[in-house]
Amino acid sequence: MKKLITAPLLDREEIGAGYHVLTFDAPDSPAAAPGQFLMMRATSWGDAPLLPRPMSYLSGGDKPQVLIKVIGEGTARMATAQPGEEYSLLGPLGKTWPESTLGKTPILVAGGVGVAPLVFLARRFQAQGVQPVVLYGGRTDQDLPLSDLLDSIADLHVTTEDGSRGDKGRVTGPLMSMLNDSVEIFTCGPDRMMAAVATIAQERQVPCQASLEAPMACGFGVCLGCPVMKTSGEYLYTCVDGPCVNAADIDWNADQ
């Protein structure tokens, strides 16, 4: 059950190219599952930046972790946060990744900072004795945070658009060659990447789960800031109906 807690930052590790892993000392943190997220902001922010930031759990437990990339004012402040700085953490929020289908090989397709909920998922697979395949794409070898960690727990395949690491190109190339009746896909990354992955999955009739991202103010279904259009013509709200959704339910061509 979700809970609002105040917790000090235990550690901030800069892992290059504007990416940081933040670890909190939160013994009273409720248990979070892979795919869920939290809303976070430092107490010291006062009234600006005003809103808490949604971040996927990189790991749960009493020392929850998030992966951040410096994008705007909130993440810029997180990137200079010092141990001991107090944060308010509201979580766990949203729908988890569903359990995998028995006997199917999971293929995790990641892009950029979207790797966080997939690392958490890969750890769950590892604990279940399943080795997932991870397809990880970036523009350059600078855009592949936590790839070493993934290499140790999964069968990792890397693609970069400039060819600086792994196969040159995008994740969709190798993905096509891996699809058959005994695989299923879990994806998180930029919308365009997820849309391409979802389209391929649908064409090949492979089950595909996606973790959505949208701006939101509250994280628990109240501000209504995070709608995503479904194929049914209705909106789902990323915070409570997602972030993990069946990719086939999403209208990936909608203006969103």
Place this chain on the structure above:
Amino acid sequence: MKQSITIGSAELSNPVLTASGTFGYGLEFQEFFDVGRLGAICTKGLSLEPRLGNRPTRIAETPAGMLNAIGLANVGVEAFCTEKLPKLQDQGVTVVANIFASTTKDFVAIAERLARESGVLALELNVSCPNVSEGGIEFGKNPNMCAELTAATKAATDTPIWVKMSPEAPSIIAVAQACEDAGAEAITAINTIRGMRIDIAKRQPVLARGMGGFSGPSLKPVALRIVYELAASIGIPIIAIGGISTTEDALEFLFAGASAIQVGTASFIDPLAAHHVRVGIENYCEAHQLNASDLIGLAQAAKK
């Protein structure tokens, strides 16, 4: 000390409410605190039919504030009455129904539907939504239209009518006085002010609708000035709203002449904000040996 407050014919257990559009249907907050302890909650704006709302992007952050262009996405009055209201009543939550329509006829139809239910303390007429293309703010800018709407809605129900003001009316005082004359029991002030942001990289507005309603702490001085002016000009109670996050914010509005306050955007940042404000006012009253009703208008120059 006594925390109860009288708003026209309605009695509230305390002066702290939550603002429409920032508190869902109230049920979303029960995990955090006992919502029944608040003076009341104002529902998300209810329309005659369900509304999908605007396409994204719907929200954007501003310095100490935010913009929203939700477009009154809501379940519709029928689903509210059958699915939400019974649960709220079970949990002892005092409910103010915020209602929205683009015509007087539809406002009346919503009021009639709600009149068939028990457990709605008041109707708050949303005549000030900046985020829809019809109705909304056009009603709120015009004293005559607002008065006619107030009278028509009042005739359709025994439930007290409150009217939520737009800060963009040429004369808010004229609109509020017209509503008072037409039988409104309270004035809620203020709704959001229209604002916008532009995405430098894309060279286009951040919000899909271009502009949206500006709310949050940075709105507070404007709201406070309007409440202060209204309090000196109308005879019915004012329910203040606009950037209230803390007990101190709430006290400023009560001293300015408001009889009650609504916590809005602050509930996004801290779901317990309204609870903290309620407890804070109670503590202030104990420390100063004043009833909550004694706080109203203490800063009005006329009283000096």
